[in-house]
Amino acid sequence: MAKLAAVLTLIALLGCAARTCQAEYGNPTPVPSIPSITSPPPPYTPTTPSPPPPYTPTTPSPPPPTPATPSPPPPYIPTTPSPPPPTPATPSPPPPYTPTTPSPPPPIPSPPTKGLVVGYYQQSCPRAEDIVREVVRDASAGIMAGLIRLFFHDCFVRGCDASVLLDQVDPNSPPEKLGVPNLSLRGFEVIDAAKARIEKECGSDVVSCADVLAFAGRDATYFLSNKKVYFNMTAGRYDGLVSFKNETLPNLPPPFATVDQLKANFASKGLTADEMVTLSGAHTIGISHCSSFNSSFSDRLNPSTSDMDPTLMSSLREQCKSDNGTDNTVVQDINTPNKVDNKYYKNVLSHEVLFDSDAALMKADDTSAAVRANAKDNGVWEEKFKAAMVRMGAIEVKTRTDFLDRAPVEIRRNCRVVNSH
Numbered sequence: 001m002a003k004l005a006a007v008l009t010l011i012a013l014l015g016c017a018a019r020t021c022q023a024e025y026g027n028p029t030p031v032p033s034i035p036s037i038t039s040p041p042p043p044y045t046p047t048t049p050s051p052p053p054p055y056t057p058t059t060p061s062p063p064p065p066t067p068a069t070p071s072p073p074p075p076y077i078p079t080t081p082s083p084p085p086p087t088p089a090t091p092s093p094p095p096p097y098t099p100t101t102p103s104p105p106p107p108i109p110s111p112p113t114k115g116l117v118v119g120y121y122q123q124s125c126p127r128a129e130d131i132v133r134e135v136v137r138d139a140s141a142g143i144m145a146g147l148i149r150l151f152f153h154d155c156f157v158r159g160c161d162a163s164v165l166l167d168q169v170d171p172n173s174p175p176e177k178l179g180v181p182n183l184s185l186r187g188f189e190v191i192d193a194a195k196a197r198i199e200k201e202c203g204s205d206v207v208s209c210a211d212v213l214a215f216a217g218r219d220a221t222y223f224l225s226n227k228k229v230y231f232n233m234t235a236g237r238y239d240g241l242v243s244f245k246n247e248t249l250p251n252l253p254p255p256f257a258t259v260d261q262l263k264a265n266f267a268s269k270g271l272t273a274d275e276m277v278t279l280s281g282a283h284t285i286g287i288s289h290c291s292s293f294n295s296s297f298s299d300r301l302n303p304s305t306s307d308m309d310p311t312l313m314s315s316l317r318e319q320c321k322s323d324n325g326t327d328n329t330v331v332q333d334i335n336t337p338n339k340v341d342n343k344y345y346k347n348v349l350s351h352e353v354l355f356d357s358d359a360a361l362m363k364a365d366d367t368s369a370a371v372r373a374n375a376k377d378n379g380v381w382e383e384k385f386k387a388a389m390v391r392m393g394a395i396e397v398k399t400r401t402d403f404l405d406r407a408p409v410e411i412r413r414n415c416r417v418v419n420s421h
């Protein structure tokens with residue numbers, strides 16, 4: 001049973017840089033906006049009566065953006081990498097154009113971005129982020145660490161869609177939170193409290209649980225770093241409708257993972273080896289069950305096979321000792337257990353880390369170089385961590401586009417159950 005410590009994760013193949021997305025989201029009117037940001041529009045001569053450009057209606061045309069909230073409805077962007085260039089539905093026929101040169105074909109839209117943006121709730125619920133921060137601020141350090149892990153876990157399994165928050169409803173279908181790597185999941189009450197306050201302030205169907213969780217993970221990082229790791233978290237996530245326990249183990253890197261397994265695991269989420277090392281820095285906080293490093297899978301307390309520092313090893317043997325079979329917990333960062341800082345990397349270098357997957361970072365040239373770089377007290381790791389958290393927060397996200405596409409997404413009212421219940 002692994003409490004997989006921190007499981008980090010990330011990816012963001014589908015994400016986009018905040019600025020890019022903002023450009024796309026910037027236009028609330030039905031005026032055409034071509035999602036292709038980088039390529040210039042094709043030259044055209046509006047005067048010629050030549051045939052109109054091939055007009056491809058976008059998918060089953062989306063219903064007009066729902067009116068309820070004042071939030072800027074993002075222009076419709078198709079989610080699938082499917083062929084039809086998103087020709088905006090304009091009230092008036094697009095001007096006919098004749099390419100002047102034989103060459104430039106109509107602009108191929110850049111890969112559709114499932115955009116998240118900073119300040120997504122600025123209009124619809126301006127206090128949303130403040131409320132989350134206030135609730136997180138009042139939590140204990142241990143719960144804050146749990147919130148960061150909860151965010152990682154959510155994003156790693158099925159994307160950042162708050163699936164980790166769902167309670168069991170169907171007795172035959174246990175949710176993620178009952179998965180084996182569940183032992184360290186904490187902080188659900190904080191999410192509930194923040195969400196309840198937000199509902200009261202802004203009403204239902206406005207702020208998603210997935211975004212509350214992303215803000216909470218960001219804010220926990222902020223407080224646990226003594227406000228040093230401070231960054232904007234993008235938002236615009238929608239909540240998923242399902243959660244399966246059987247999807248946790250295959251998606252979360254186990255504490256006994258080798259460096260190649262870690263790389264592959266993160267790559268499968270669209271994250272680089274460097275981001276994997278950067279996010280492993282989350283082991284700078286939190287606690288771990290002894291079974292995560294002492295089990296039939298992992299023999300970290302065995303001096304003949306483990307490279308763990310002998311002092312730490314004997315201390316852990318003592319702390320893990322149990323008369324009744326209880327799986328005790330120990331702190332993950334023996335030096336600064338409740339502080340988000342780069343001490344973790346120094347611990348890796350001095351062999352004072354718990355897991356095989358921590359020690360494994362020294363087993364490849366690129367990752368060991370990254371460990372050394374992150375161990376320097378020059379703020380580099382902190383900057384990389386901010387960026388990696390945002391990238392993780394974009395893993396396989398569901399957005400308004402999916403909602404308009406009638407995908408199975410929603411903005412949950414109670415983070416523990418889907419709305420239809």
Ligand SMILES: *[C@@H]1O[C@H](CO)[C@@H](O)[C@H](O)[C@H]1NC(C)=O
Binds near residue numbers: 246247
């Ligand atoms: C996981 O469990 C769900 C129901 O609980 C089931 O529908 C699905 O097929 C399972 N997936 C795998 C890979 O076993």
Ligand SMILES: *[C@@H]1O[C@H](CO)[C@@H](O)[C@H](O)[C@H]1NC(C)=O
Binds near residue numbers: 178179180182183
């Ligand atoms: C954790 O998982 C175990 C077994 O998978 C289960 O018995 C336990 O209830 C779970 N704990 C929580 C807090 O969900």
Ligand SMILES: *[C@@H]1O[C@H](CO)[C@@H](O)[C@H](O)[C@H]1NC(C)=O
Binds near residue numbers: 231
């Ligand atoms: C967050 O973004 C806003 C603008 O969107 C900017 O003014 C602010 O400085 C940013 N904060 C951080 C911590 O980057």
Ligand SMILES: *[C@@H]1O[C@H](CO)[C@@H](O)[C@H](O)[C@H]1NC(C)=O
Binds near residue numbers: 290294316317318
């Ligand atoms: C380590 O795990 C083994 C079982 O895999 C157990 O017998 C042993 O007592 C554990 N050691 C400590 C120090 O907990």
Ligand SMILES: *[C@@H]1O[C@H](CO)[C@@H](O)[C@H](O)[C@H]1NC(C)=O
Binds near residue numbers: 322324325
């Ligand atoms: C096992 O022993 C520990 C003390 O070593 C105690 O805290 C714990 O409650 C015990 N658990 C059970 C199930 O007896």
